[in-house]
Amino acid sequence: MAIWRRLTFSYKHLTIFHAAFFVKRHLYYYKQDKFQIMNSKKLSIFFLFSVILWCNISCDTQDEPFLSIKEFTVEGEGGKTVVKINNTDWFISKVVNTNGNLRISGEVFSSDGTLLQENSFVAMKGEGRIESKWMDKGFIITRNSPNTLTIEVLENSTGEPFNFRIVIQGKNKTEEILVKQKVSEGYSFAGIDYFLQEKDKDSLYYKKGASYQFYITTSGPFSFSPYSGVDIFRQSNFESHDPNAFVWIKDDSIEVNVPQTIIDGKVYLSNKKHVYGVTTKEDYLKENTFMETLNLPAGKSAFHVDQEWQKRVVSYRLTLTNNRTKAEKKVEGKWIETTPTGNYKIVNDE
Numbered sequence: 001m002a003i004w005r006r007l008t009f010s011y012k013h014l015t016i017f018h019a020a021f022f023v024k025r026h027l028y029y030y031k032q033d034k035f036q037i038m039n040s041k042k043l044s045i046f047f048l049f050s051v052i053l054w055c056n057i058s059c060d061t062q063d064e065p066f067l068s069i070k071e072f073t074v075e076g077e078g079g080k081t082v083v084k085i086n087n088t089d090w091f092i093s094k095v096v097n098t099n100g101n102l103r104i105s106g107e108v109f110s111s112d113g114t115l116l117q118e119n120s121f122v123a124m125k126g127e128g129r130i131e132s133k134w135m136d137k138g139f140i141i142t143r144n145s146p147n148t149l150t151i152e153v154l155e156n157s158t159g160e161p162f163n164f165r166i167v168i169q170g171k172n173k174t175e176e177i178l179v180k181q182k183v184s185e186g187y188s189f190a191g192i193d194y195f196l197q198e199k200d201k202d203s204l205y206y207k208k209g210a211s212y213q214f215y216i217t218t219s220g221p222f223s224f225s226p227y228s229g230v231d232i233f234r235q236s237n238f239e240s241h242d243p244n245a246f247v248w249i250k251d252d253s254i255e256v257n258v259p260q261t262i263i264d265g266k267v268y269l270s271n272k273k274h275v276y277g278v279t280t281k282e283d284y285l286k287e288n289t290f291m292e293t294l295n296l297p298a299g300k301s302a303f304h305v306d307q308e309w310q311k312r313v314v315s316y317r318l319t320l321t322n323n324r325t326k327a328e329k330k331v332e333g334k335w336i337e338t339t340p341t342g343n344y345k346i347v348n349d350e
Contacts, residue, residue, distance in 0.1 A: 066085065066086060066087060066168075066170065066173065066175045067083055067084075067085055067086075067168065067175050067177060068083055068084040068085070068086075069081065069083045069084075069177065070175070070176070070177060070178065071177070071178040071179075071180070072177075072178075072179060072180070073180045073181070073182065074153045074179065074180065074181045074182065075181075075182055075184075075324070076155065076156050076181065076182050076183055076184025076185060076324075077155050077184060077322065077324075077325070078152070078153045078154045078155045078156065078181075079152075079153055080150065080151070080152045080153075081150075081151050082148060082149070082150050082151075083148070083149045083150075083151065083177060084147060084148055085147045085148070085149065085168065086147065087147070087170055087171070088146035088147050089170060089171045090168050090169060090170040090171070091123070091124060091125040091126070091168075091169055092122070092123055092124045092125075092130065092141070092143075092166060092167065092168060092169075093123055093167045093168070093169040093174075094121060094122070094123055094167045095122050095130070095132070095141070095164055095165065095166050095167070096164060096165045096167065097163070097164050098163040098164060098165060098178075099163065103121045103122075104121070104122060104132050104164060105119060105120055105121055105122065105132065106119075106122045106130060106131050106132030106133070107119070107122075107130070107131045107132075108122055108123070108124050108128060108129070108130050108131075109128055109129040109130075109131070110127075110128045111126075111127040111128050111129075111144075113129075116128070124141075124143065126143070127143045127144060127145070127146070128142075128143060129141065129142045129143075130142075133154065135243045136156070136157040136158045136243060136247065137154060137155070137156045137157065137158055137162050137181075138153075138154040139151065139152060139153045139154060139164070139179070140152040140154070141166065149166075149177075151166070151177070151179060153179060153181055155184065155244070156181050156182075156183070156184050157184060157243065157244065157247045157248065159183065159184075160183060161180065161181060161182060161183055162181040163178070163179065163180045163181065164178075164179050165177065165178050165179070166179065184324075185322070185323040185324040186248050186322075186323050187244075187248040187249070187320035187321060187322055187323060187329060188248075188249070188320065188321045188323060189249050189252065189254045189276075189318075189319075189320065189321075190319040190320060190321045190328065191318075191319045192256050192276070192316055192317065192318050192319070193316065193317050193319075194259055194267045194269070194314050194315065194316050194317075194335065195267065195314075195315050195316075195317065196262070196265060196267060196314065196315065197315045199313065200313045200314050200315055200334075201262070201312075201313060202262055202310055202311070202312050203310070203311050203313075204308060204309070204310055204311075204341070205308075205309055205310075205311065206306045206307065206308055206309070206345070207306070207307050207309055208304060208305075208306060208307075209226065209227065209228065209229050209304065209305035209306065209307045209344070210224070210228050210229050210304065210305055211302070211303070211304035211349070212224070212302065212303055212304065213300075213301070213302040213349075214296055214300070214301045214302070215299065215300045215301075216296060216298055216299070216301075217298055218298050219295060219296060219297050219298045220295070220296060221293050221294070221295055221296070222293065222294050222295075222296050223291050223292065223293045224291065224292055224293075224294075225285065225289075225290075225291055225292070226290075226292050226305045226307065226344040226346075227284060227285060227288070227305075227307055227340055227344070228285075232283070232284045232285055232340060233281040233282060233283060233284060233339075234281070234282040234284050234337070234338075234339035234340070235279065235280065235281050235282075235337065235338050235339070236258060236274060236279070236280050236335065236336065236337035236338075237278075237279040237280070237335075237336060238276060238277055238316065238333055238334070238335055239333055239334045239335075239336060240331060240332065240333025240334070241333075242331045242332065242333065244320070244329060244331050245277075245318065245331045245333050246277045248320060249276065249277070249320070250277055253275050253278075254275065254276045254277075255273040255274065255275055255276070256273060256274065256275075256276050257269040257270060257271070257272075257273055258270055258272070258273070258274050258335060258337075259312065259314045259335060259337070262312070262314070267314055276318075284339065284340050288340070288342060290342075292344075292346070294346070300350070301350060302348070302349040302350055303346055303347060303348050303349055303350075304346075304347050304349055305344050305345070305346055305347070306344060306345040306346075306347055307340055307344050308340070308341045308342075308343040308344060308345075309338060309339065309340055309341065310337075310338070310339055310340075310341050311336070311337070311338050312336070312337040312338075312339075313334055313335075313336050314334070314335045315332065315333070315334055315335075316332065316333055316334070316335050317330055317331070317332050318330070318331040318332070318333070319331075
């Protein structure tokens with residue numbers, strides 16, 4: 001009976017059932033309403049056969065893959081792979097960056113999206129989601145069923161390969177999934193266009209300029225620049241929360257036209273070009289050298305200048321072309337300009 005129990009221990013029920021039935025049938029036979037034991041020679045042969053059969057099945061079971069995929073490679077643009085696991089009794093014990101063999105931190109969510117773990121070494125039991133995201137790379141690991149893992153690798157803009165290991169801890173053994181991400185071949189500039197969204201507009205505000213104090217015995221004229229002071233620049237820059245907005249063409253010095261004015265909800269561009277991704281500063285006083293003259297009274301007097309400035313916000317859409325696939329990527333952001341308008345108010349401080 002010990003042989004019978006050992007044979008039926010395997011999960012291959014159909015094969016073991018036939019093997020056990022075969023052995024049992026030949027160990028005993030029926031004759032004249034009585035069971036008689038077979039001769040020892042036949043018993044030895046069938047015992048040996050049973051042992052060999054059990055060993056073959058056991059070895060097959062041990063060699064059967066625990067993971068459907070143990071290693072895969074992803075392009076620099078990222079990708080998604082599904083790994084099937086033949087056992088449901090397992091969990092993710094850690095994720096390790098192969099560069100330095102360092103554990104990776106991130107966030108862990110339950111299957112209903114509840115945040116369970118934040119800014120700590122990732123590990124997950126049961127169904128849920130792991131997210132580890134940086135500005136230039138990252139991944140999302142999702143377990144939606146007991147025996148399935150979906151591994152999504154995000155775009156890698158670091159300029160170097162990104163490899164990591166997902167450690168799967170089973171009841172009796174540990175397995176690993178090695179993920180290798182190639183270096184991205186990058187993107188090229190294809191174009192830029194401007195448009196207005198709900199909060200895009202021109203708005204005016206005032207900044208306090210220079211202050212003056214006098215104590216003179218006789219009245220007389222005083223000339224000055226209303227926009228004297230520091231940081232009197234027409235300044236503009238591109239902003240975006242998309243990590244792809246600047247990293248791919250930051251060294252290319254791409255010059256683009258920028259907005260000049262907004263009329264009836266339409267954006268008109270200037271003939272001047274600015275380098276995309278770079279803050280542009282133009283000296284306002286170099287182009288605007290006007291002066292103001294006041295007649296100061298005798299005695300004590302004081303005043304300051306309130307300068308009128310304009311802030312312009314316009315949305316932009318950058319089009320990039322993938323150097324490998326030739327596919328287009330759209331990146332959105334804001335172009336923001338601040339500049340003096342040339343208007344001002346003289347405020348008496350007496």
